[in-house]
Amino acid sequence: MEIDILVENSNEIVAIEVKSHLEIRNVKRFLEVLARFKEAFPKYKNYKVYGAVAGIKIDEKADEYATQEGLFLIEPAGDSVIIANSESLQPRVW
Template sequence: MSDTLTVQDVWKAFMETDRRMKETDQRMKETDQRLQESDRQFQETKRFLREMFAETDRRMKETDRKLDRLGGRLGEFVEGLVAPACKNLFAQWGIPVHQVSRRVEADQPGGRHMEIDLFVVNTDAVALVEVKSKLSVEDVREHLERLAEFKAFFPRYADCRAYGAVAAMVIDENVRRFAIHQGLFVIEQAGETLRMANEADFVPRCW
């Protein structure tokens, strides 16, 4: 066999190279189109996710607002149940009740503010009742801080014995124990009525 290249051989090689280059170019164009399509789909996906997250965030904020409104109404409902029961509940502990007021507020210089959910009063003693639908340890701690500052906000009761109480429809056992250990009265639901959860030998803390 002769190794001599003819013009025909060179032409055929050239045509084959040209064909392969055209195929490569076509594949590169197809790849570029696919990349552009992928980028378009990626951008659409990003836009869709942004819109979805924005809508989810809007709905969550709306839900939070509804829960806040519901929580406020539920709190008022629980206060409405606890307030009329305070007279008998505290009388059982030798604390006569002359008046029960709801949402008693006071201000101090510097923008300091105090609000008492239920304010139980007689001639020489007062009780501050914090009311929640479900009581937490943090709620108890905040009420203890409120009790510590009470007479600074309400100096007219400086000579009165001040007691603390927490009331809720739902109170976990660990929260109940914590509140009682801190010297607070604990008012809880018992069937269709309310009761003091404190044992007979309980000694309330006096502020």
């Protein structure tokens, strides 16, 4: 199992999938990874696991699907990046 970026604190994790061109199929595959995450990494069995997807180019349907599935969406903003979800996002916990 490959996780591009893993951010950890004492009881929460954000697993991030990074693509140059993010498509719906990438989001679907990453959701499968998140479903198996705690099995593959039993060290984190008691952690809250959140997911995020990031892309330089993001298909419109991919951003809608990621948000619908409770993933954070990270996209370029000038020389940096932003979390592009609306404040109404209810992040999914694995």
